[in-house]
Amino acid sequence: MALVLLGTAWDYQDHPAEFLARLEELAARGIAVRNPPEVVxxxxxxxxxxxxxxxxxTTVPALYREDAGADDVAEAMERLGTxxxxxxRQVGAGGLGQHRFTADSPPSPGWRMGHRCLIQPFLPSVVEEGEYTFVFVDGEFSHGVRKRPAKDDYRIQSLYGGLESAYTPSVTDLAxxxxxLDALPFADLLYARIDMIRLPDGALAVMEAELIEPYLYPEQGPELGARLAPAIADRLA
Structure with a gap:
């Protein structure tokens, strides 16, 4: 049996149809793709x-739009109470093409997002506390990561100067x-990365349940390889 493990698939958002077609082609040849095409x-x-x-x-409130302009941003602020x-972008990765607007710094009248998108309230905790990542392998917790933005930014990705450090979650946060993870409509996931942020009430809300990009922060989880290897071997058996 052959198995393909997704790796550095960080431009799929610009070629989603081609990317998915390629995965389906591999699966049709009897090659196991992890995570599987239907999950992706x-x-x-x-x-x-x-x-x-x-x-x-628990999720962050959001409005979903086929596209967005200045009026949609204003409407979102009113409806979301912020x-x-x-x-x-609804199909996006790495914070690329992301925009932040305030009531005092709105988009220009002619601005358009140009993509299917979602609009969410900005949560100050991303700057004050950071974003948390929980890595699971075969359904079991592997390790945690705390991601914080660079000074004068709010994006936590290293592309924008974000900093990453190992994180040991509390019992409550891990739960x-x-x-x-339990809410996902799939079983037998090789890996899952749950990215979460603190809400004003203190609870963590999911920002993304990342099942595609396999960057699982091995620097912060030195036992990741030892966890992944037998999980892959089981699927090859």
Whole structure:
């Protein structure tokens, strides 16, 4: 049996149809793709967050749009009860093409997102505390990562100067991440990366359940290889 492990698939958001077609082609040849094409297809569009919310996961409030302009941003601020929002691509990765607007610094009248998108309230905890990543292998917690933005930025990705450090979650925080994992409509995931952020009430909410990009922060989880190897071997057996 052959197995393909996804690696550095960080431009799939610009070629989603081609990317998914390639995975389906591999699967049709009897090659195991991990995570499987049906998982990738579901996970490629961030509208899956609505399904997670319906299944009981704590999520960040969001409005989903086929495209967005200045009027949509203003409407989102009113409906979400905030003066500060972030607009993200529904099919996107790495914070690319992301925008932040405030009531005092709105988009220009002619601005358009140009992609299917979601609009969420900006959460100050991303600057004050950072974002948390929980890495699971074969359904079991492997390690945690705390990601903080560079000074005068809010994006936590290293591309923008973000800093990453090992993180040992509390029992409560880990339970919150496990609840998101349990809410996923799939079993037998080789890996899952649950990215979460602190809400004003102190609870963690899922920002992304990353099942595509396999960057699982080995620097912060030195036992990752020892966990992944037998899990892959089991699928090859």
């Amino acid at each position: 297809r579901w996970n490629a569009d961030k509208s899956y967050l609505q399904e997670l919310a319906e299944r009981g996961a 003066r500060d929002v972030v607009v993200k 919150g991440a496990k609840a998101v």
